[in-house]
Amino acid sequence: MNETTPAPAVRAPARRTPAAQPGGGPKTRPADTSRPTGRQRAAELLQRQGVLAVLLIVVIAASFIYPTFASLDNARGVTIQASFLAVVALGMTLVIITGGIDLSVGSVFALGGVLAAWASQYGFLAALLVPLVVCGAIGLLNGLLIARGNMAPFIITLATLLGARGLLLALTDEGATTYLVPKDSAFGELGQGSVWGFGYPIIIALVLFGAGGLVLQRTSFGQTLFAVGGSSDAATLMGLPVARTKILVYTLSGLLAGLAGALNAARLSSGVTIIGVGMELDAISAVVIGGTLLIGGAGSISGTLWGVLLLAVIQNLINQIGSLNSSYQSVVSGGFLIVVVVAQRYLARSRRTT
Amino acid sequence: MAPPEAEPQPPEAAVGPERSAVLEARSVSKRFPGVVALDDVSFSLRPGETHALVGENGAGKSTLIKVLTGVYRPDGGELRMSGEPVRFARPFEAQQAGISTIYQEVNLVPLMSAARNIFLGREPRNRLGLIDFARMYREATELLDGFGVRVDPRRPLHTLGIGTQQMVALARAVSVNAQVVIMDEPTSSLEPREVETLFRVIDNLRAQGIAVLYVSHRMDELYRVCERVTVLRDGRHIHTGDLADLDRMQLVSMMLGRDLAEVRREGVTSFTAEGHEAARTPVLTATALSSRHQLHDVSLSLYAGEVLGLGGLLGSGRSETAKALSGALPLDSGELTVDGTPLKRLTPAAAIRAGISLLPEDRKAEGIVPGLSVRENIVLAAMPRLSRAGVVSRARQDRIVDIFMKRLRIKASSPEQKVGELSGGNQQKVLLARWLCLEPKVLLLDEPTRGIDVGAKAEVQSLIDDLAREGLAVLLISSDIEELIEGADRIVVLRGGAVAGELEGDEVDESRLLEVLADHTPAPDPGPASGGHDDPVPPGAEAAPARQDVAPAAEEDPR
Structure with a gap:
């Protein structure tokens, strides 16, 4: 930023700029016709921050209509509910930005929970490391097959979705055995402890989102994710490490899903086998509602956070209304998804045509 | 390694160590299944020179570039940078070594x-x-x-x-920090002002001792910025030397592989010597077809019973013209009249209804459906005519398929064999059959004999002859000069997307054609011509990235 700052040790800009002269200086400068029009800028803003606006409107409106909604307790409840999906959706965001998809996260989430509950008898570290290693390995397998084997992400992760679910059933004697997290253990505290009533999982999710945003926007790895999703061929021709990036991103997705599962197990004090079914679809919905393009190449971490919260708030509101069957939550979420996708399409068009 | 043989290159041999090549390819070969794309090609690039790389379709330019930039690995031979042998496993490594590339299709995100x-x-x-x-x-x-x-x-x-x-x-x-910058058709989408800027940049690179490998088919540009030239043809190295020593005519004849001295030869194609009886009134008239960057006021008429050749070098707008005539290229202006009736909306469907059929250049991408049978491929376009209330009559299908398989001598084990299993020549005949069973008035053939074996080529040629004799109006595009000269009754020559000349009657011979092709007078402000034909994306796609999501102007984009 600062002009007087000496060049950092990393990558001194010892690059020639041979083309800096041929234009013949300012005299041949053509007028800058490239400024975005007001309409384009508005569309861009809406695409970026539209979800946040919708979230705020829903929250404010709900606070007036349902006084119980605006309570601190309810806020704690909504956010803790959302935190696990948020961690899963964080990994999904990275995957989708590269133009891929990871369907295995729901199963991996459940598997991570069971593994954490089982390993919690061996202490805090085991309870955290075992699910991370196993789920990370599943993600790595996804990545290797997709990047090196050049397979379709949809099929590969569908296969690992089935595989992880099967592994989970095998570990629990088809669900008959439930592993419990020892009472008052440090691992249990990780899920149940809180700061000002906000559970640790919320804080962990926020920290991960902060780190994720930094990685995505401010590192070469993050830029490469966009490049791979935007145009895989161009990324290859530009000499970017396309395969390595894909492998890494699926591994991260597996790790995050496993971590979310472990945190959830710590919170519930047990490895519940029946959870996580369809969670991958919730994660994908949150990511897309958050403004990330399903075809890859564009998206943001913050958008995903708002997307996850929006889904959680809708669920909470339907519970508040009481008279509505909770099944309607899916109807409303689905409706939002359609609105967002249609809006994305429209906004993308108005941004491109001047 | 043995020194590069065959080609006498005294300037190279005499070069001392201080003028050694910054990038050198020695006896490089590259094979693909069924094709030798590069055959023992040697070539070198000196620091600070701007070196033209020219050749027609399938000459191996693109393959050579991909070898130099690490996209392909050569099957034989070696690359050297500043005398040191190098191997590039990936584009990244070539870039690390100092080779930058600008691709014709912008390869950015x-x-x-x-x-x-x-x-x-x-x-x-x-x-x-x-x-x-x-x-x-x-x-x-x-x-x-x-x-x-x-x-x-x-x-x-x-x-x-x-x-x-x-x-x-x-x-x-x-x-x-490139030492070598490779530019593959860099001007194909630039405005004249931008071309000037590009040339200034090249001058600047030259002053810094950076070598530029400049691939283009636009003669004006080559003579403007390049000092030396390397000509490839059919995957082989033909010539390297100073560009100033060659005039355009010599360069063009080298690219096309035609020695001017041996131009007058007996025909080697299967076309009959005599011309066809053409009708008096045109069946198809195109007036001032224009499409930004691609076509500029192209007008031509096509008469029933004649074969009209469309000549031109790579990127001159031949395929674009054929596409425009068949409604597959969105036009900015221009009119198409069939039998005196103007076509209102120019779409592929409207063109087909009016009796215009296009046999596209790239039969794999735009024509055959390899997984379907011979029968299914043939009747694909005729389906609406063969069906009643949506039900397709199998008996009528079989009858038509039988007629065309016999007439075109399609060699398949049965009408039910998958087209993907047939040879290139037979695939081409299946495509021809598809269009012929629509009973068109106008048949547009874009490189109908490319990539098919000699026997099938002869059959397709005599078939074209027969079709014209039966009263069909045929437009023939061919990079094969002999095929064009001997097959066509008339030839319209395109250059830079505009009509550069027309040869009629006795004028239709090789030396006249080469003269028009290589024309010394600058083309009538062609504007940037479209992309070449040897890139995987059809040239019509060039404006697409900027407005991908705008609904396609044509209803049935062949892509």
């Missing part, structure tokens, strides 16, 4: 900003190791300023014009 595209993979960072965007934008602005491009580098690339995108690619290429 459309959704990312111009600045991010320029610095992808080598972003400036601050002391925390995070990307320093302020510096990145500042440096990108400086770089682009140098190219006479003033844009906000934060803007997503796809919102910029194609020419600007090309400049961004150029900025990326020259800002990486």
